[in-house]
Amino acid sequence: MPCADEVWRLHNLDQPDCVHFRKFCDEGGVLNGGDPGDRTTRQGTYCCTPSGISLGNLNHRDPARVKELLRDALKKWKEIDKKDRLLDYDPKEKLSEITRGENQYPKDGLVLKVYSRDLERKGLDENDWRTHAWNFDFAWFRKAEVAEMLPERFEKKTEWDFPKHLTRRLYRIYFRDNVRGQTDPFPEDSIEKATLKCKVTKLRKGIVTYSLEGEVKLVDGERGVEGKIMGEVEYDTKKQAFAKFELVMAGERWGRTRYNAREDDTARAPIGYAMKIAEDKATEKVAPSQLGAYGWR
């Protein structure tokens, strides 16, 4: 049963799934050079029984080693009695005790999948994983926030500003340089420019099409990002939902943060972001990595 999850929460909180993870995560050797009970990250690949018996672990990207881990785990699984490998209660009973960001998923709002990648440039090593790196995250908007994104009148050539507070949130959280790894959002006072103008371009069979155009400049000490934004939105007035929401940013980034692997790449360089509506499936309902920076209550 393949699954993926965020490890800090599992390693540090006292909710049922986290306690269950800690039953087996350090068995057979602590990953990443840590000691039992310490705070060293436990990120890696783990195999276990539903009851929490370890079947092996590894923190490596080599497919051959992961394959070996899975083979060994299956062998161990077969050697364990069914009554031992399963829980003696229904794990569904514990769901109500688990609080996660996903519980705030805005099912009647808007969810965007945001991709980031370095744009083309010369002089990079094609054999370096960093040259081909890309990342993604999710941007959530509640129903009330979606209502703010619409024009007062559905008439062609109507122009308005995308809500300022949503523009600022979108830019400072999602135009951070996470291409090669995690990084913090830009703080509110880093915003030097954050505009996004909307204009109705088409009205057809209940679908309102509007364009988006804007600029961004964020500077936080030695790091920053600057670029131009364009996009197109289709709003279905009958379903009262977006049929399309697409946004592209192209510009430059500079500087680095602790974990974003830019140690030797701090000069201004091209970067791009593309956003589109997320699909209606579990892996696209994962909470934004920076949900805490939304200020939602």
Add this chain to the structure above:
Amino acid sequence: MKRAVWSMLLLLPLCGLVLAQDAKQELDDKSYERIRDYILPNADEEAWLKVNWRATFWDAVIDAQKEDKPIMLFAMNGHPFACT
């Protein structure tokens, strides 16, 4: 004069190259789709998403308990489905 004209003609392709490189990053109506498609991952890059993943560890425990199956957990700093 003739030499200057020839020099300019010879340099034109180079100018075009430089302009083309600069224009690559400039977002406008003409470059929009190309830049968008460059940023979005291709099918190979998203092949790992074809696996029938559960998006949380506990969802996997629930399903594995029901189906009597072992669990493989890929746990990272930052959720692997939302920015590691």
